[in-house]
Amino acid sequence: MQRGTATTARRRTRTSSRGTLALLLLALPGIAWFLVFAYGPMAGLIVAFKDFNVTDGIFGSPWNGLQNFAYFFASGDAPRIVINTILLNAMFLTASMAAGLLLALMLNEIRGNLIRRFGQSVIFFPYFVSPIVVSIILQAVLAGVGGRGGMLNDFLNVFDIPQLNWYTTPGVWPWILTIVKVWQLGGYTSVIFLAAITSISEDVYEAAALDGASRARMARSITTPLLLPTFGILIVLGVGRIFFGDFATIYAIVGDNGTLFPTTDVIDTYVFRSLRTVGDFGTTAAIGLFQSLVGFVFVAAAVIVQRRIDKESSIL
Incomplete structure (x- = not known):
C-alpha cells in the first residue's frame, strides 16, 4: 500500500510539473514583451538625473543630481499643471463612473434582449471615436x-x-472636457457594471419581488450595493491613473491654445510641449519620473483605503 501510494504521488507530481511547465511556456511571450517594452526602457530613467546630450548618450552624459527636478518646480508651472491634472482626472473619473453605473442600471431594466444589445452598442460606440x-x-x-x-x-x-x-x-473647459469623457467612457464603464450584474443571483430579485419591492427599489437596494466591490476596484484602477492626463483627448481638443492653459494644461501636455519646444530631455524625464512616483503613491493609498473599507473585495 505504501509503495502504491508513493508511486501515485510521484505520478501526480510529474503531471503537475508538466502542467506548470506548459503554463510557463504559454506565458513566455507575455513575459518577454514586458521585459523588452516595459522594464527594459526603465534604464532610461537615469536621464532624469543627468545633463543629457545626444553626443554622449544616456550613460555618457554627466550627472547633475536633482537639478532637473529643481528646474521644474522652480519654473512656476508645477503647481498649476499638478492641480489641473488631479482636478481634471478626478472630474473625469467621478463623472464617468456615475454615468456608467446609471446606464448599467437603466439597461438592466430593459426586458427585450434585442433592444438591450442595441442600446449597449450605441452607448459603447463613442469609446472608439x-x-x-x-x-x-x-x-x-x-x-x-x-x-x-x-x-x-x-x-x-x-x-x-x-x-x-x-x-x-478657460473657466468652462473643465466641464466641457468632463462631458466629452462621459460621452466616451460612460458606455464602456456600463458594460463592466453590466457584466457584474449578471453574476447577481436571480433568487435575490425573486425574494424581493415576493416582498412587494418595485424594480426601482430593487435597483436601489439590491443591485447598487452588490456592485460596490466592482465600483471599488474600478476606483482604485482609476486613481492609479489620476496623475496621468488624457493626452490624446486634451491635446487634440485644446492643442496649443495658450488661452486655455490655466485650466486644461496637464502634465502630459506640458511635457510634450516642453520637449517639442525646448528639447530638454533631462527635465522632461524628471517630470515623467515624478508623475510615475506620485501615481504609485496614489495607487497604494487607494488600495489601503479600499482594504480598510471592504477587505473581501480588495485587489490585494
Missing part, C-alpha cells in the same frame, strides 16, 4: 465656421442669451 473627430465635432458645436457662431451659440440665441467665445474662456 478618435479624439481628432471629437475635436472637429466640438469645433462645429462651439465655434462654428471661422471661430464664430456654432450650434450651441445659435441655440442660446433662441433664449436671448449672449454668445460666448468658448475657445477664449
